[in-house]
Amino acid sequence: MTVILKNRLAQETSPYLQQHADNPVDWYPWGPEALAESKRSGKPILLSVGYSACHWCHVMAHESFEDAGVASVMNELFVNVKVDREERPDIDQIYQVAQQMLTQRTGGWPLTMFLTPEQLPFFGGTYFPKTARYGLPGFGDLLVRVREFYDANRTDIEEQNARLLDALSRTGPGTAGPTTEFTRAPLDESYRFLKSTFDPTDGGFGQAPKFPHPDSIELLLRRFAANGDRDALAMATFTLTKMAEGGLFDQLGGGFARYSVDDEWAIPHFEKMLYDNGWLLRLYADAWVATRDPVFERACRETVAWVLREMQSPEGGYYSSLDADSEGHEGKFYVWTPDEVRALLTEDEYAVVAPHYGLDRPPNFENHDWHFVTAQPLAKGAEALLAAARAKLFAAREKRIRPGRDDKVLTSWNALMIAGMARAARAFGLPEWLTSARKSLDFIRTTMWKDGALLATYKDGKAHLDAYLDDYAFLLAALLEVLQADFDSRDLAWATELGDVLLADFEDKSNGGFFFTAHGHEKLIHRPKPGHDNATPSGNGVAAQALIRLTFLTGDLRYQQAAERTLALYWPQMIRHPGGFGSLLGALEESLVPTRTVIVNGPAPDFGPWRALLDGAYLPTSVSLFLPDGAANLPAPLAKPVKGVNAWVCEGVTCLPPLDSPARLRETLGLPTIAPSA
Structure with missing residues (x-):
């Protein structure tokens, strides 16, 4: 077999696809060329969906896609298509659902689907090992069996495809009724x-596995804002605290990992995704405004x-x-041994760090390493020692081989x-x-x-x-x-x-x-x-x-x-x-309850106390705008008369008379003089 030095994926923008550009697999990106080749050759499509930070995607790539023997079988029997689920979430959504329908198992990545030339899936799964284990068939053997099944059972596959298309059509929300009266x-x-x-x-x-579920936490915070439900606030803030103090949060470098593999938020799946951190940053900022808890500020x-x-x-x-793996091992960049930590710190610094981050307890990562969690509160007066220790540890960690980005x-x-x-x-x-x-x-x-x-x-x-x-x-x-x-x-x-x-x-x-x-x-x-x-x-x-x-x-x-x-x-x-x-x-x-719009207009240099009031309040169903003198091209709802600094509070399309002081605005919005404590 002639080894392909660079396949078509070398021309793609996706780092995930580029990771497979040196594979001996004759990969195609999803597109007209691959689909046409499947129809021309009569070969079914092997669709492999993943993303660059995915640990098991790397495992399957190293075991199978980099193996010349497995690649030879793939190239002989299938048109092989590689998809980055982050660039093509449309394709990923469809075939994740199809995989669950076909196998009655949850989906995930890598997603491995076998399609007819018409893009209809007839068999699939997620990760398959190169040789049989974990109760899964070896990938090379599976390839041969799937192709044999495809060649021998076209009529059955066509009937299954018709049922699958019908099932997919029924996964949507259906049809809205003529009238709907919304309630709480x-x-x-x-x-x-x-x-x-x-x-x-x-x-x-x-x-476990535990995901952050920021949508759920946000609902709880909004419920507290709406009716003062302290139980809702407690559930939200307790969860946010546990996540921020656990290993889900990078205690040295900041940022949240995707999810925790245990109930205690101690050991994450170490990849860090931009989307998690953007959503959680907004949520933690809201929680801090609602409670002034320093844990949320630090996060x-x-x-x-x-x-x-x-x-x-x-x-x-x-x-x-950022990838979960470095040097071929998940989490290697982030974990420590007590001896490594002790060698970098003074005696006094280590005496603070060890109990705070759990180094005086048994290893919590794969029975031989320690991933930092806030194991117990910081001793009073030890802030400077902890800060000095963290700086040294972070600097040492920066010299390690980094996870891929x-x-x-x-x-x-x-x-x-x-x-x-x-x-x-x-x-x-x-x-x-x-x-x-x-x-x-x-x-x-x-x-x-x-x-x-x-x-x-x-x-x-x-x-x-x-x-x-x-x-x-x-x-x-x-x-x-x-x-x-x-x-x-x-x-x-x-x-x-x-x-x-x-x-x-x-x-x-x-x-x-x-x-x-x-x-x-x-x-x-x-x-x-x-x-x-x-x-x-x-x-x-x-x-x-x-x-x-x-x-x-x-x-x-x-x-x-x-x-x-x-x-x-x-x-x-x-x-x-x-x-x-x-x-x-x-x-x-x-x-x-229609969105409340608070419009503050007037000279921008005078906005300070008004902005401190509104930006420092948790108002999840309000939109607050500061419109400086001379703001142009304003639509009618925002084009209010300017006379000094005024605040206009509008509930839906109904606006109250203008307010001329932050104190009156505070009173109108029903805000407490002092921020509540959780």
């Missing part, structure tokens, strides 16, 4: 569900420090992720971090964080926004792939956060353009809701319309809430009507199973 019932039922699954010992919901400051240090490109965009820029994930940075900048009064957000926003505007449409991904000077629902919805929501931190009428104009594209190119005019792909997108075997929150929030939920808010900033009722059609479409599901619909439930709340 799904919000209340969701709260009961969260209480029933809450872990009172370690925080979080359910059992924000150290997460931002990590992002600025490691995740923002010189061009301005934020990178996508996926340096592509994704519009949707950048939008989540822009929103987190802008919210945290307001909460802590730190304009340099807003500067970071604006750098990313400017990068997207100049590089990813072309001819009135967004592109999804960028790397090495090339932006491409039509954007998805999440790109538009998340960016619209991010712009609304940036407008509250630093009003610019050009940002509001861009927000309205994004809203218009959502309505024109993504909305299902007949049934309500938004498709994940635009009307002119490449035709695939299914067109999802996702409503559940997953690792990232639901595009439908974020779009609905952002469009409701955009209505009250622009006066354009089309946005609210589209949001209400979306809520009506998902209403039956939210009534039956409200768990997992956090983003849509946030939109529901703001449709029941």
Whole structure:
């Protein structure tokens, strides 16, 4: 066999695809060439979906895709297609669901699917070892058996495909009824569900593996803001504290890993994703504003420090992720032994660090290493010693071989971090964080926004792939956060353009809701319309809430009507199973009690006390804007008379008379004089 020195993936922008450019596998990226070759040759398609920070993707690559013998079988029997799930979430969504239908097992990565030339899956799974183990067949043997099955059972496969297509068509939310009267019932039922699954010992919901579920925590914080429910606040803050003090949070370098493999948040799956950290940064900033708990401030400051240090490109965009592995081992970059730590510190420093980070306990990582957790509170007066020790340990860790970084820029994930940075900048009064957000926003505007449409991904000077629902919805929501931190009428104009594209190119005019792909997108075997929150929030939920808010900033009722059609479409599901619909439930709340808009206008130098009041308050269903004298091109709802500094409080479309002092604004909003304590 002739070894392929560089396959087609070498020309792709995805670092994940580029990782496989040296494989002896004759890989194709997803596209017309691969699909045409499958039809021409009659070979079925082997579709492999993963991402660059995925540990088991690396394992399968090393075992099978780098093996000449396995690659020879793959090349002989299949047209082999490699997909980065981060660049093509449309493809990943479809075949993850199909895999679950075919195997009755949960999905994940790597995803391994076998398709007909018509892109219809007939067999699949996730990770397969090279040789049989874990109760799984060896991959080489599996390839032969799958091809034999395909050649011998075409009629059965066609019948199965028809059933699968029908099942896929029924995975959507269905059709909205003619009228829907919204109530708080799904919000209340969701709260009961969260209480029933809450872990009172370690925080979080359910059992290991434990994911952060920021949508659920946000619902609890919003419930506290709405009615003062202290139990909701306690569940939210306890979970946030446990995550920030556990190994899910990088105690030396900041930033959160994807999830914890145990109930105690001690040992994570070590990859760090931009989307988790953007969403969690906004959530921790909100929690700090609501409670002033220093644990939440530290989580924000150290997460931002990590992002600025490691995740923002010189061009301005934020990178996508850090790998779980280094030197071929998951977590190796992050773990220690007591002897390693002791050798770097003074006796006094080690005496503080060992009990604080759990080095005086048995190893917590694979029975021989220690991953730092906040094992017990810091001794009083030991702050300086801990700070000195952390600086030494961090400097030593920086000399290790680093995990790989996926340096592509994704519009949707950048939008989540822009929103987190802008919210945290307001909460802590730190304009340099807003500067970071604006750098990313400017990068997207100049590089990813072309001819009135967004592109999804960028790397090495090339932006491409039509954007998805999440790109538009998340960016619209991010712009609304940036407008509250630093009003610019050009940002509001861009927000309205994004809203218009959502309505024109993504909305299902007949049934309500938004498709994940635009009307002119490449035709695939299914067109999802996702409503559940997953690792990232639901595009439908974020779009609905952002469009409701955009209505009250622009006066354009089309946005609210589209949001209400979306809520009506998902209403039956939210009534039956409200768990997992956090983003849509946030939109529901703001449709029941209209979004409150607080407009402060006048000379910008006089905004200080007004901004301190509004930015320092937890007001999750409010939008606060500071409009300086001379702000141009304002839509009617924002064009208020200017006389000194005034605040206008509008509930929906009804505005109160202007308020001429922060004290009167505080009283009108019902804010306490002193921030509450958790």
